[in-house]
Amino acid sequence: MAQSVKNFKNTSRNFAYLIPIILGTLFGMCSFIGRHEGKINIGNILLYANILFYILLFALAFFAITKITAYANRHRSSLDKPFAPLRRITLDWSPRSIITLWCAITALWIPYFITYFPGVYWYDTSWQLMEYFDSSVPFTDHHPFMMTYLFVGFAHIGKALFNNAIYGLYLLILIQALLSTLSIACATCYTAKYNVPWKCRLFMALFLAVFPIIPMLSMTLAKDTFNTPFFVFFSIAFCELWKTQGTILKSVPFDIFFVIDVLAVSLTKKTGMYIVILAMIFLVCTAIKSWRRKLGTLILAGIPYLIVGVVIPTFVLPTLHIAPGESNEILAVPMQQVANVAHNHKDDLSASEITDIEQIYHMDINQLQQAYCWYKADPIKGQQLSSEDEDNVRIPAHFRFCSSLRC
Secondary structure, eight states: OOOHHHHEEEHHHHHHHHHHHHHHHHHHHHHHHTTTTTTOOOOOOHHHHHHHHHHHHHHHHHHHHHHHHHHHHHHHHHHHHGGGGGGGGGSSSSHHHHHHHHHHHHHHHHHHHHHHHTEOOHHHHHHOOOOHOOOTTTSSSOHHHHHHHHHHHHHHHHHHHOOOOHHHHHHHHHHHHHHHHHHHHHHHGGGGGGGGGHHHHHHHHHHHOOHHHHHHHHESSSSHHHHHHHHHHHHHHHHHHHHHTTGGOOOHHHHHHHHHHHHHHHHTTTTTTHHHHHHHHHHHHHTTOHHHHHHHHHHHHHIIIIIIIIIIIIIIIIHOBOOOOOGGGGGHHHHHHHHHHHHHHHGSOOOOHHHHHHHHHOOOOHHHHHHOTTTTTTGGGGOOOHHHHHOOOOOOSSSOOOOOOOO
């Protein structure tokens, strides 16, 4: 029996090396694609060299981690001493722990608040601002109109308080950053409910607090970055629904918070509504047993659809004279794949297939080939401005952008 257990452990440990092998293969392929304009050439030896390099790298890292973990388990008492002063931060699911960690992460992000002043702005953000401030740019729901109004509202706050719209937008970035640090604190502390060890929670918090990409992204203003903390809150609420099998629905404060959050997720990013609905349907079909709780969960899932998918396009957008967004946004990935075929394998397409593609993309096959870019889908969706249109688009003089504004 003891020998069987030992053999099973050895087999499981060897089987676990499939993880670095799979990761190495994916990283190697992606590295090759990034250097060859989005193409994979199976006859190029560099492809296999890349894959082999990353497999060895991940396997070595995996081996090192297993050895370090084994050493740590043998010397647990001595390794606990340096963490003793930090034990006061319990990192459990309590208001005190959440607020403490929130303040600590925010303090670590202060250098980014200063360095990135007055913030970084994506092309989409500038486009949304021009929809309001430049009459030559049509106001549409291509990007969530609520986000457009939010940007414009804080731009007006900046004009009113500081005579410069960019300061108002920077205030919105600070609010976004505070929401981001709060979501990190909540996510870290919530893992305590799943019996994640304290040290793991501590290292998770440290990584999320000091890994530079996260605060750098939080200092950029766009629908994606503003949506992220609300999506984290939704993920925590989803886990709580799963963990309690829906009994948490009896809590009125939870229900109110959940409705507000899923609306924020859906109104700040177009795909948010679909993610919420699909996640809740999956929850109903797998984790929740009671029919009454299933019904309550489906009602919660239906709220963002009714408001964002029915009420807003039917009543709100026409009242505000906002053109609806394009219906092809949700199909960006398959459209990009078909455009890849049209760009790289046009001769393999039949005449009828080319005709169908031209009708779907609203451009002829030659234009589609020229518009295709392997790492972004916007050009093939017909959203790229012509040079003449770009010359006509101007930001009004009263809306002063600083040199840090990146379009």
